[in-house]
Structures are given as structure tokens and as C-alpha cells.
Amino acid sequence: MNRRATSLLLTASLLIGTASAVHAALPEEATLYKNPQCGCCDEYARQLEERGVTVTIVDDEDMGKIKQEAGLPYGLGSCHTILMGDYAIEGHVPFEALERLFQELPEIDGIGLAGMPIGTPGMPGPKRDDWHVYQFTDQEPSLFMTL
Template identity: 70%
Template structure:
């Protein structure tokens, strides 16, 4: 195999690898939020930049949505997203969202409690590790930790 062919194969593999990482995300998502929350809109725009069509619903009782999703008490955030077969609670970084859809674990969803600085929709640098949790039926377990 010539060097040119090897380079072309490697380039193609890298391009396809980056496409497949984004291809793991569903095409659509529904984001449930409070009508006054601007950071939730910024998170939706972030998803849209990745090719996900986002429907925003801001006229629903968020507590009911969080209960339906199985979000553990005390680990909620300002918005809840229904995406594919999963729920995403709060400002979860895309690295964790992509890992969720690549791994497809048998859980209800993942979340990041609060509104940490440096996450999508929350401006500023990451100041501490993000402890992303997995949840099912209001019970949580560690999913992944993202270091600053």
C-alpha cells in the first residue's frame, strides 16, 4: 500500500470517527423549562449546533416532568430534556450526553445537579469536577466525572 493510500485511509477513518460520535445523538429532543430561564435556551442552542432539533416546552409543571423522568429528589436542575429513550437533567456537558448514547445503558437518564459554571448554557470556566449521575426510578448512581 502506498503512503498516499495509507494517508487517505487514515484521514477517512478520522473523519468517519468524528461523524459517528455525533451521529450517536438523536435528531430531536424536547426541553422542558421555566419560561423565564435564559440559560435553558442557551443549552437548547448548543444542542441545535450539534444538529439536534429542539422543541422547547415552557408551559408545563416541571416537578411533574421530573417525577415522570425519574429524577432523584434533590438532584434536579433548571430544565429536563427528553431525548431518544433517555432523560437529560440539567446542564450536562456534551461529553457525557454523547457517552450516554454511545453506551446506551439500561437507565432512565443522566443528570448534573444545579447550574454549574462552565457547562453548556452557563458561561465561565469550569471550576470543579462535574459529577454526572445516572438515574432510574428516583435512584441515582455515578455515571462519570469530568475534570476541569
């Protein structure tokens, strides 16, 4: 085998290994709490499942209670709350933020994206503004990342 072929094979295996590592960082299971009428939440769950996560959807729960138990900061809610691994994920958090969360495993309660921004996973349309994903512990938010 010549050098060029060896180099190509090595590069390909590194790329495949990197892609697997990012994918493998997400937990295998998640529970998504939502309102029964919310279709965008179902779409978010579907996209999580495409990434290898088995999602259990729970409708008709007291969403205020779920958010309070998760330690969500007041006023930064969205349409659904996910319990995944040791974290709460609030709203339509972009998957880049989820991947970073589960790669770094910070000592926080969770991350979220307030509202239902257009262009995020599950929300149709083009991205309009920066997305400010926050992290929180004991209902106190701070910036996690901007996308």
C-alpha cells in the same frame, strides 16, 4: 499514489468516520422543558441544535411534575429537563456524557448534572470543579461519569 499519500488518505477517512459516528449517536429530536425566563436553557438548546438535534422548547409546564414523571432523584434537579430518545436528561449535562449515553445505551432512566455548574454547556464562565454526572433509575442515583 505513493505509500505516504495512501496512508494520509486512510487516516483522514478514519478520522472523518469516527467524528461522524460520535455525532450520529445523538437522537435527531429532543424536547426541553424549562421556565420561560431561563436564558441558559435556551443556550443549551442552541448548542444541542449545533450538534444536529432538533429541539422543541416547552415553557410554562409544571416542572415538578415533569421531573417526577422522568424518575429524577429528589434533590438532584436543575433548571431544565430534556426528553431525548428513551432517556431523561437533567440540567446542563456536558455533551461528552450525552455522547457516551447514546453510544452505550444503558438500561437506565436517564442522566443528570445537579445545579447549574459554571462552564457547562449553556452556563458562561470557566470550569471550576469536577462535574459529577449521575445516572438514575426509579429515582435512585449513582455515578455515571466525572468530567
